[in-house]
Amino acid sequence: MTQRGPFLFIVALLLLAGIATALFRHSEYRVPYTPGTAQAVWQVEARIEFDADGGRSQVVLTLPPEQSDFRIISESTASAGYGYTTEQGTGQRLARWSKLDARGEQTLFYTIEAIADPGYEVPQTKPKAIPDIVWEEPYRTAADTVLNAVLPQTADGYTLARQLLQRMNTVPLDQNMSLLLQKWPLPRLLPRMLQTAGYNARTVAALDLEDQRRRQSLRELVQVWDDTNWRLIDPEDEERNNSENLLLWQTGQPGVLEVIGGSDSKVLFSMISQNRPSLSLVDEGNNSPLVSLYSLPVAEQSMFKLIMLLPVGAFVVVFMRILVGFRTSGTFMPVLIALSFLQTELLPGLVSFLLVVAVGLVIRSYLSALNLLLVARIATLVIVVIGIISVFSILSYQLGLIGGLTISFFPMIILAWTIERMSILWEEDGPKEVLIQGGGSLFVAVIAYLLMTQPLIEHLAFNFPELHLCLLALILLLGRYTGYRLTELTRFTGMPH
Amino acid sequence: MTTSDPTSAASATKKDSRFDWISPRQLKKLGMLGMNCRNVRYISRYNERRLYPLVDDKLQTKLLAAKHSVAVPELIHVVSTPHEVESAYEKLQELDKFVVKPANGSGGKGILVIVGRDDNGLIRSSGESVSWEELKRHMSNVVSGLFSLGGRTDQAIVEDLVLIDPVFENVSYKGVPDIRLILFQGYPVMGMLRLATQSSDGKANLHQGAIGVGLDIRTGRSIAAVQHNELITEHPDTGNRLDELEVPNWHQLLRLASSCYEMTGLGYLGADIVLDRARGPLLLELNARPGLTIQVTNQAGLKPRLENIEALESYHPTVEERIDYAIEQFAHAPRRTQPDLFT
Numbered sequence: 001m002t003q004r005g006p007f008l009f010i011v012a013l014l015l016l017a018g019i020a021t022a023l024f025r026h027s028e029y030r031v032p033y034t035p036g037t038a039q040a041v042w043q044v045e046a047r048i049e050f051d052a053d054g055g056r057s058q059v060v061l062t063l064p065p066e067q068s069d070f071r072i073i074s075e076s077t078a079s080a081g082y083g084y085t086t087e088q089g090t091g092q093r094l095a096r097w098s099k100l101d102a103r104g105e106q107t108l109f110y111t112i113e114a115i116a117d118p119g120y121e122v123p124q125t126k127p128k129a130i131p132d133i134v135w136e137e138p139y140r141t142a143a144d145t146v147l148n149a150v151l152p153q154t155a156d157g158y159t160l161a162r163q164l165l166q167r168m169n170t171v172p173l174d175q176n177m178s179l180l181l182q183k184w185p186l187p188r189l190l191p192r193m194l195q196t197a198g199y200n201a202r203t204v205a206a207l208d209l210e211d212q213r214r215r216q217s218l219r220e221l222v223q224v225w226d227d228t229n230w231r232l233i234d235p236e237d238e239e240r241n242n243s244e245n246l247l248l249w250q251t252g253q254p255g256v257l258e259v260i261g262g263s264d265s266k267v268l269f270s271m272i273s274q275n276r277p278s279l280s281l282v283d284e285g286n287n288s289p290l291v292s293l294y295s296l297p298v299a300e301q302s303m304f305k306l307i308m309l310l311p312v313g314a315f316v317v318v319f320m321r322i323l324v325g326f327r328t329s330g331t332f333m334p335v336l337i338a339l340s341f342l343q344t345e346l347l348p349g350l351v352s353f354l355l356v357v358a359v360g361l362v363i364r365s366y367l368s369a370l371n372l373l374l375v376a377r378i379a380t381l382v383i384v385v386i387g388i389i390s391v392f393s394i395l396s397y398q399l400g401l402i403g404g405l406t407i408s409f410f411p412m413i414i415l416a417w418t419i420e421r422m423s424i425l426w427e428e429d430g431p432k433e434v435l436i437q438g439g440g441s442l443f444v445a446v447i448a449y450l451l452m453t454q455p456l457i458e459h460l461a462f463n464f465p466e467l468h469l470c471l472l473a474l475i476l477l478l479g480r481y482t483g484y485r486l487t488e489l490t491r492f493t494g495m496p497h
Numbered sequence: 498m499t500t501s502d503p504t505s506a507a508s509a510t511k512k513d514s515r516f517d518w519i520s521p522r523q524l525k526k527l528g529m530l531g532m533n534c535r536n537v538r539y540i541s542r543y544n545e546r547r548l549y550p551l552v553d554d555k556l557q558t559k560l561l562a563a564k565h566s567v568a569v570p571e572l573i574h575v576v577s578t579p580h581e582v583e584s585a586y587e588k589l590q591e592l593d594k595f596v597v598k599p600a601n602g603s604g605g606k607g608i609l610v611i612v613g614r615d616d617n618g619l620i621r622s623s624g625e626s627v628s629w630e631e632l633k634r635h636m637s638n639v640v641s642g643l644f645s646l647g648g649r650t651d652q653a654i655v656e657d658l659v660l661i662d663p664v665f666e667n668v669s670y671k672g673v674p675d676i677r678l679i680l681f682q683g684y685p686v687m688g689m690l691r692l693a694t695q696s697s698d699g700k701a702n703l704h705q706g707a708i709g710v711g712l713d714i715r716t717g718r719s720i721a722a723v724q725h726n727e728l729i730t731e732h733p734d735t736g737n738r739l740d741e742l743e744v745p746n747w748h749q750l751l752r753l754a755s756s757c758y759e760m761t762g763l764g765y766l767g768a769d770i771v772l773d774r775a776r777g778p779l780l781l782e783l784n785a786r787p788g789l790t791i792q793v794t795n796q797a798g799l800k801p802r803l804e805n806i807e808a809l810e811s812y813h814p815t816v817e818e819r820i821d822y823a824i825e826q827f828a829h830a831p832r833r834t835q836p837d838l839f840t
Contacts, residue, residue: 373642483531484521484524489524495796496796497527
């Protein structure tokens with residue numbers, strides 16, 4: 001017998017490994033803990049329209065960057081006859097379509113799917129040095145006057161930006177501001193002034209996400225660098241300080257769309273929000289370092305869904321036998337019966353199981369008078385069981401009981417062995433023992449079935465197979481349990497107490 | 498003997514409260530050995546698996562016993578293959594009392610007890626008559642594995658019939674009673690007499706309704722009687738009192754049982770012994786997984802006794818020393834034996 005210390009260490013290790021892996025896979029690959037959790041997925045479609053001149057035309061679209069709060073899970077394009085490539089431009093990815101001989105009205109589509117995920121963070125790189133801003137008169141004087149008035153009241157770029165924004169939105173406008181706004185639109189003017197004051201700022205184009213909107217345009221906003229992050233400033237909404245429902249599309253050079261060999265070009269966006277099961281969004285599969293069940297073909301996956309429930313059943317048997325003291329016929333037969341119940345549903349399963357075993361026992365009692373050898377006896381029983389099942393199936397079909405047809409899901413060999421065991425038990429220990437052990441087996445099977453059909457357990461068993469390590473640890477612990485069984489509390493009542 | 502007996506009244510009231518139970522703390526205080534504890538701490542620790550066949554196969558036990566001069570019912574014949582049945586038949590022609598049993602049977606199944614002859618052939622212990630043809634068929638059934646676990650081919654043992662000791666004639670319904678002793682490292686730690694009843698069908702099997710009577714390890718006198726896990730005071734079939742039984746040849750019986758430890762090497766062992774009218778105690782069979790009801794019949798838990806022996810610095814080398822130690826340590830509290838001192 002091994003020492004207690006190392007044993008408990010192994011148990012603890014198994015528990016820890018199981019839980020840690022589950023936690024890791026949840027946070028890293030977003031495998032959801034509960035079944036049926038859904039996440040909002042935004043499907044955004046950019047529709048590019050232009051009139052082709054008839055020669056070679058080329059379209060370049062700036063693609064949305066990796067950004068916090070949104071995880072872009074897929075992109076696709078539909079553009080008949082166009083060659084399509086993506087490339088890394090200065091700062092942002094670009095999509096490039098080209099066609100040799102395009103004529104007339106052209107339409108191109110580019111679609112992305114993004115999950116709104118408030119916890120998702122993309123590390124941001126420090127922007128380059130602030131470019132020199134050249135002002136012409138009289139704008140230089142106007143800008144200087146405004147900045148000189150505001151600067152003493154501000155601490156950093158963000159507060160300056162807010163102060164400026166406030167002045168830009170005040171009615172009536174002061175005349176310097178009014179002069180500047182006539183020359184530049186607000187989202188362009190604000191970064192200029194911030195840059196002049198020595199703060200890094202930029203104009204970005206973003207899309208307001210609203211369900212089922214069509215033909216939307218990008219809107220220009222301002223971002224200020226605060227030494228770690230780009231902070232968003234919405235010229236139209238001073239209260240706004242996060243990027244919720246706002247998908248950044250263009251952060252570098254202004255201009256989202258560039259068309260060569262065409263005219264009248266525009267890009268419009270439609271969007272739709274869908275709720276999709278979180279499980280379908282798990283990005284494990286091919287690129288994870290862990291061995292994953294998701295990488296299997298779907299048919300094998302569904303088989304594993306069943307296989308992964310077996311340990312749950314085995315645990316129920318261990319629990320019932322060691323802690324409760326149930327007697328079952330055949331150690332793990334209840335698990336197999338429970339697996340059959342999964343196919344047949346509980347009630348039809350129970351009824352047909354009892355019917356087959358009862359009829360089987362009657363026939364078996366005749367076989368026992370024949371004094372057959374064991375193997376021949378079991379083989380006979382297998383054929384008898386198949387016969388019974390066929391007859392029941394046909395009868396129930398004729399009577400219009402479709403439920404009766406599921407009877408054929410029972411494993412024939414297991415049924416034959418069950419009948420054999422029960423019959424021997426009947427002869428050796430009498431019908432009472434058959435009731436005790438048969439009832440015990442069925443009871444354990446029903447408990448196992450009820451657990452195995454719990455959506456949560458089904459979900460965890462397949463999507464977190466590492467939790468079986470925890471189950472293993474518990475079974476190991478139970479294997480060393482030396483305390484009393486529940487049934488022993490009534491068995492030993494003859495003792496003085 | 499009378500209905501006003503205080504113990505039977507007590508057991509009657511106990512039956513009324515249907516959901517009687519005993520708390521785990523109380524069981525622990527009583528030192529009761531549970532099934533899990535028995536399996537983990539005693540059987541798997543002290544019984545090597547490779548030694549199991551010595552006790553699971555009754556023929557092996559018998560041959561081993563002969564080698565170690567342990568008294569057993571005399572082996573008359575062994576039938577190993579179906580064609581040996583005929584030669585066995587010739588040999589049995591001369592006998593009129595014998596027992597046919599499967600070497601690997603369990604729970605008393607497949608045992609045929611022949612007590613005499615009549616015109617048709619033979620008479621069973623139950624009084625039915627059996628023809629020689631039926632006997633031959635029974636033997637070939639045994640050999641083909643009808644009664645063995647898992648239906649493996651088996652051997653039929655033919656042995657001398659044990660004649661019931663007159664002491665037990667009034668307390669056993671048919672069938673010969675046997676004495677189960679639990680041996681731990683060769684020390685007899687607890688004993689029990691098993692009596693067949695009508696509901697156990699003449700078999701001394703507690704699960705089937707036989708009576709277990711706890712025996713004082715010092716004297717071989719009864720302590721308490723249990724049927725179906727409940728205390729009783731009288732034999733349900735014969736009506737005889739069970740609280741004043743005393744097993745004769747007790748010391749000889751302890752010696753016989755204790756020497757089974759050297760014979761098998763199994764540390765936790767149940768020895769089943771019968772008392773023959775002429776030959777005294779005979780070893781019937783051994784069991785590597787003896788049951789736990791013996792504790793109720795003794796009104797005492799096994800655990801303190803097992804732990805007592807585990808705590809020994811060195812085990813006593815001889816059977817006699819071990820028995821002396823066991824008697825000194827495990828004797829039943831001598832309440833009833835006090836008056837004996839004056840007689």
